[in-house]
Amino acid sequence: MKKKSTGRKNKTAKESALNDLFTELKGEYLDSFAEKFAAIEKFWQEKDRAALRNEFHKMKGTGSTYGLPEVSVIAEMLEDMCSNHAESLGLSILVALRLLQKVAEGHRHATAYEYQKDSLFHELQSLYQKMESAA
DSSP states (O other): OHHHHHHHHHHHHHHHHHHHHHHHHHHHHHHTHHHHHHHHHHHHHTTOHHHHHHHHHHHHHHHHHTTOHHHHHHHHHHHHHHHTTOTTHHHHHHHHHHHHHHHHHHHHTTOOOOGGGSHHHHHHHHHHHHHHHHO
């Protein structure tokens, strides 16, 4: 019986170590947002839609990987807007970056942040839907 108990303790220790590692990686990902936002602003100023789309595409993929599915949802909308040459792309980027900042702050402070209830998310959805209906 002691072996089973020790085995469970080892498993719990391994799970704890993995959770700690994931938390550390998630923190590093959140810390990288400042660089990502700066790149997005630079690409917007340069009118480089392909680079913008690529940056949002990467965020779409990595968001869920790091346990931030809301990042993936927001980034997917912006990726589509870049691809479809949405007229409101500049405003959408501003709204999305502010929303992503709020998401990051919520995760850094381990507080519940319900982005779906945020007026910025509703504004972004509205801009996205206008782009879809115009296409």
